Amino acid sequence: MHPQGHQGAGWRPAPQQAPDWGAEAIAVGLALANPQLPLSSWVEFPSGRLLFSLPCYSCTAAPKIWLPASGFCVPLITHWPQHPAEDSVPIWIVLRFFHTCLSRAAAEMAASCRIKPLSRVAVCGGTHGNEMSGIYLAKHWLRDPMELQRGSFTVTPFLGNPRAIEKCVRYVGRDLNRTFTTEFLSSAEAEDEPYEVVLAREINQTYGPKGSAQAFDFMFDLHNTTASMGICLIVDSEESLLPMHMCHYIQMHYTRSPCPIYLYKLPGEETYSINSVAKAGLALELGPQPQQVVRADLFTQMRDLIACALDFIELFNKGTVFPAFEIDAYKITGCMDYPRYPDGEISAMVHPKLQDKNFLPLNPRDPIFQTFSGEEILYEGNTTIYPAFINEAAYYEKKVAFAMMEEHTFSIPGLQRE
Amino acid sequence: MHPQGHQGAGWRPAPQQAPDWGAEAIAVGLALANPQLPLSSWVEFPSGRLLFSLPCYSCTAAPKIWLPASGFCVPLITHWPQHPAEDSVPIWIVLRFFHTCLSRAAAEMAASCRIKPLSRVAVCGGTHGNEMSGIYLAKHWLRDPMELQRGSFTVTPFLGNPRAIEKCVRYVGRDLNRTFTTEFLSSAEAEDEPYEVVLAREINQTYGPKGSAQAFDFMFDLHNTTASMGICLIVDSEESLLPMHMCHYIQMHYTRSPCPIYLYKLPGEETYSINSVAKAGLALELGPQPQQVVRADLFTQMRDLIACALDFIELFNKGTVFPAFEIDAYKITGCMDYPRYPDGEISAMVHPKLQDKNFLPLNPRDPIFQTFSGEEILYEGNTTIYPAFINEAAYYEKKVAFAMMEEHTFSIPGLQRE
Incomplete structure (x- = not known):
């Protein structure tokens, strides 16, 4: 044997x-x-x-x-x-x-593990005010909410960062989607604090409070990236049972395109994203789409993915038993910054051979950057990694040329409603 | 016969x-x-x-x-x-x-027509502060100007809109590249005028004055678009003899990719772009590239195109006779706005069948938009047009879903130096 x-x-x-x-x-x-x-x-x-x-x-x-x-x-x-x-x-x-x-x-x-049925689900578009698929979807659902409704639970669409959406920028004061930590949520109000800190507290009050029994059962958060990621399902970690089952369901039922899973939480790190105020959450990351642009193809993909995920919740609520499974997912291990001049300005671009190669293996000594003068810079790591968010516009300021991921297979226990 | x-x-x-x-x-x-x-x-x-x-x-x-x-x-x-x-x-x-x-x-x-040899040429990156190919090229050339130099003329790289570049936005107060008209260039200084109006006057003093004998002989202006335009050569009109010869030279010598010519000036319209302060000019428009992102492939294309154009000037200055020719070019006839709700919000996206189809024929009754509810909207014009700048991020605010172009063949007379 x-x-x-x-x-x-x-x-x-x-x-x-x-x-x-x-x-x-x-x-x-x-x-x-x-x-x-x-x-x-x-x-x-x-x-x-x-x-x-x-x-x-x-x-x-x-x-x-x-x-x-x-x-x-x-x-x-x-x-x-x-x-x-x-x-x-x-x-x-x-x-x-x-x-x-x-x-x-x-x-x-x-x-199998038993979880209470879900009664309140939120769908957020515009956590970043220039990622247009989710913004126009949320606005569409706010005009016509019927599309989101299922029999066994309510779905509430909302706009994450209205002021950023109005200005068509990622954020006004600071990145809202990095603001849902205890530090910000429990901080005392201050006159000079960024708009997004105030906003995070309000969202936490409405859809949370984070970690409490009163929190919404689930929150979807809709994003776009300028990276050629295709469809990417973002979960905090493989320990999030319901989201992992939802991802598995999406992978089996939305078959027009691969839907890799991105586990964003580093070991020991606190969750910080908007959907962490709900009891569970899933972020959809679709790309490539330039900031401030809405493409019909990605809009339709995102709408269909949400419909698929809501179907999963409906099945779960109605008692379907979801057996255990094994699933491949990419787990972040760190980020790679751009090479820089001494003054901090970037001195190289993502190498053409790496550009658009999200979730494909990057091996030691593969080229990762090309300087403005034309020289190649190679990957100096010892192991194969799987880059993601390659050349994402919003990550230049975060000093991230790409996220470094490891591929893992996880065994996820079964799930059914209590 | x-x-x-x-x-x-x-x-x-x-x-x-x-x-x-x-x-x-x-x-x-x-x-x-x-x-x-x-x-x-x-x-x-x-x-x-x-x-x-x-x-x-x-x-x-x-x-x-x-x-x-x-x-x-x-x-x-x-x-x-x-x-x-x-x-x-x-x-x-x-x-x-x-x-x-x-x-x-x-x-x-x-x-052939005779024009004085060119002695002073400028290359502008960052007229729009979030179009990164030109910004990083100009910064690179400012660090290492040798690459731009030819024997018979000087080349001066500069950053068009430094404050917008620092903030990584298209502009701070108003679109700089629509500000080089008599109205703005000759207006009296005012305390509340947009930063770009002040800047336009400064640029006009340095590289112009527009329409004067003191003006620079030529200015290149480097742009990116989120539209899938490939390489596009933008000239004010077919009457601009030297730029049309330069485009012809580029089309014959830069053969890795088509380089369609886009004639931007509507009949009777005053030139308004930054390179209109020089005696002649050419804008390069490369895409698709998201705002705030630099792609190595487009960076290299833009660098090679400028090298090719500078070679042309060098040949011209040294006495090469450029014979007459016929050339196809796209001439703008107007712009198409997005469908909108009564409150002004857009109600539809560029149709998936039109998305990314720049410079391809659009015929009467072809679909051009898809509403957020999924309905098709057809092109109601009577003649075939050739759309460009389809779904350009910066044009949402200008109420432009795409530019409508006609294809023409122009006969351009010969050219040589005086």
Whole structure:
């Protein structure tokens, strides 16, 4: 029962680095031997997370255990069918050693995560006042709100930054979509504070407060980028269960274009985006579209994506069980600034070979910049990354030529309404 | 000697409509019988212009006469080699009847238009502060001016609107590139006038004054558009001889991409652009490029185009004779606004079938807009037009969804230095 022989049944090849099987085995043992093992689907241990997942859409119908350090996804079976081959002993050891624990845990975890049905959903356009798809969609829905309505929940469209929209600029005082942190939301009112800090508090009062039971159940936030990202689904992290299920649903039902998932939150970082005031959220990022421009093709894509996502919520609310699944997503690890002259002015542009290559592998020694004099600058990292937001207009001031992403496969537990 | 038999020697097929040969013959006769016939290469007559052209690059080495009503380009020969075939009698009549006059005029017109050599050339980047190709090129040339230098003239790079560049916006108070009219240039200083009005006067003092002998000989102005225009060469009108020759030279020598010519001045309109302060000028318009973004591919194209144009000036200054030619160009006839709600807000987007189709024919009843509800709006004009600047970001505020252009063929007389 070597993993390689079971790829079709949900096995995955090992990642680049050989895992520390011993450490993993011990960690799993400690976790599962704990009589206080919670009924959550997650068990934390030193090398990452142990996930007990539900039957998966795409592979086996059996419950599985995912070993994050190795990258393997192992069916959880109480009766081992045969002695494993010599080269799979590490997995065998893990499974055999904790056989009893695993069986008990599997039974406990067989049920999917349960979340209350969603009753109030908000859709925000114009968090950035010059990203026009969402602005014109929100204005359209404010004129004609029927398109957004489903039977089991309310949908409230709104304009995120009205003053910036009026001026057709990203923001007036500071980037609204970086202002939903405790620092700003809980700060005392001050006379000279930026417009967006006041606005963030108002939005937090209306659709939050962030982290409270009174908050809206879900918020969509509609964005455009000048980067050739196509359709991009932005979630804070893979731990956001409902948004990850929504992304999975969109990927399966909106099939005209790839919809990669972008996980924006760095480890330990607080969420800061507008949709973080709701209990859960999803940002749509469509590009390329210049600032201040509305393209009919992207407008239609965004409208269809929201319709698809609302259908998902309706199904969820009506009791559909969404089984566990595995999903690929890009997780941010940092950002790359432009090369600069000593005075701070940029001295190079995104290299033509990197321009428009979002979510494609960038390998060590690939060219990333071209100076104004024509010299190439190469990528000096040691590992392959997947750049995104390449040459986004609004990120020059943030000193970001592109975001550096890693590709990961995540196992997401099942979901159903309480 | 039927025209069809001489296409390779510069003959052109007749246009759609049969010409009025009699009227043309009389008009030519009247024009050439005039003893006051000027030494210009043009003779006006009712059906258009009669052009005496120099030997042409691409066809015969003989002087030619162009008959605009017919579209034929006829070699001017004083000794007719043989009696023409029956079906070319109309041309034969014209040539035979005015044989003496034509010979005299041909001798007079054999010399091309003569213009003084150019000594001072300016290159402006950042007339609009968020069009980055020209801004970064000008900054690059200000750091390292050698690239621009040729032997016979000086080239001065400069930043058009420094305050707008610093803020990375198109303009601060009003569009600088619409401010070089007598109204603004000759207005008295006022305390509340827009920054760009003050700036226009300063630029006019430095590189003009407009219309004076002291003005710079030539000014390039570097622009980007969010429209998919590719490379576009913008001249005020086909009457601008030196810029038209420069465009012709660029089209023949910069062959990596089409370089259509856009004639921006409406009949009777005063020139208003920054390069109108110099004796002659050319604007480069490259796109698509979002505002605030610099793409390496467009940066390189713009740099190469300027190098090509400077080479042309160098050749001209050194005495190269540039013969007459015929050239296609697009001439603006007006602009199309977006459909709007009663409150002035736009109610429709550029139709996906028109988006990105700059300089392609738009026929009556073709779709041009799509409302936010999804309905099509058709083009109601009676004739085929060639839209440009389709969905340009900066033109929403100008109420321009696209410029409406007509395609024309112009005969441009020869050119050489005095």
